[in-house]
Amino acid sequence: METNNSRKIAFEILKKVFKNKSFSNILLNDVSKMQITEKFKNLIFAIVHGTITNQILLDQVSRKLIDVKKTNINVQILLWMSIYQIRFLKTIPQYAIVNESVIIAKSINHKFSGLMNACLKKVINSEEELFDFSMFDEERRICIENSFPKSLFNLIKKGYGIGIAKKVAIDSNEKPVISFRVNTLKTNAEDFYINNQETYELEKTTIKDCLISKKAIVKSPSYVNGEITIQDPASILVSNVLNPSKDTNVLDMCSAPGGKLTHLSMLMENTGHITAYEISENKIKLIKENIERLGCTNIDLKCGDATLINQKEFFDHILLDAPCSGFGVLKRKPEIKINNIEVNSIKAIVDIQEKLLDTAYFNLKTNGTIVYSTCTINPDENQNQIKKFISKYKNIEIVEENQLFGYEMNTDGFYICKMMKK
């Protein structure tokens, strides 16, 4: 019975994701609080995450079975999640997948049960043929097989070349690592590694204070007591690159949920003063919780629009970790793949980034440094944005510039550019 419920719960979540553009992590958070066994929670997580990650592929397979124009969207969603289980969750008996999908189909409308049964039997009997896309050209095949939007593939190909576009598409389905930053306000990376290596199956990385764990660490005592915080290795690099000096005035313009902000505080050893802005009121609580948990005492947090900051040439160091299209974090947020990439919304983001950069320039001291970063792979938000910035302000000089695509070390994709005002 409970297995039936797990699939029904997964189906309800997927309807909200595909029809209302809800974020699965918020819905799955509710699942983690439910009174059901870990086994069934894990099944729900696997079905929801796997169906979203592979939606483009699953849709292409569905198109070989049904006329999508004439098929109810709920039936299509159910078909995607059922095909996902048959193809990717090989330990589940196929009859269980078919039986339970047919029951859910019947609950949508009894007339769909026969269709669901017939489609899934065909998937079981002709799986390899249905998943074969060798008839398409290489680029289209790579996009379908890795569920990577063709429009995004073309954008990356135009900006960075075909080789990189292929690697990013293939990497987008990799499982991200569990990585975290050791909080040197409370312990140090070497001690933490030695004391916890076995408990969490830890691995060292080349990035300062960043470790990788093979085990879930998010609810661990070390997390709760603030010795560590979950952060991607590429994200940890950002504050390391700014590397603010102790006893200086620092500005973090876009700070939620506070990963890089609390890292800046840690690098400054709680000295000096950090002014942190965040426009979204409902994210402030989360930043405060992180500041508290990690023991940061040099931060003044403000809820407001960072483009309105008016403290001319006051700051020694500025971090502008800008709002962006997020194409570097597809491994963690696969919904970004399925929400159509709209050129107009990217244009609006590029305009906000430009305004934020103008404000950063105005508020930065002479000889001060700024890091501009995004978690995306898009020249207009990254390299071209900075070209525009340095051609506008002649006394800005690039100190270092790095585009990580994410496939190099299985991290998020990040653009990090450090500049100095002369």
Ligand SMILES: C[S@@+](CC[C@H](N)C(=O)[O-])C[C@H]1O[C@@H](n2cnc3c(N)ncnc32)[C@H](O)[C@@H]1O
């Ligand atoms: C990429 S996230 C920042 C991540 C953060 N630096 C971290 O490491 O945890 C960008 C943030 O900028 C905020 N934001 C967007 N426009 C803003 C503005 N005009 N002023 C201040 N914050 C803004 C968004 O709400 C979002 O939380």
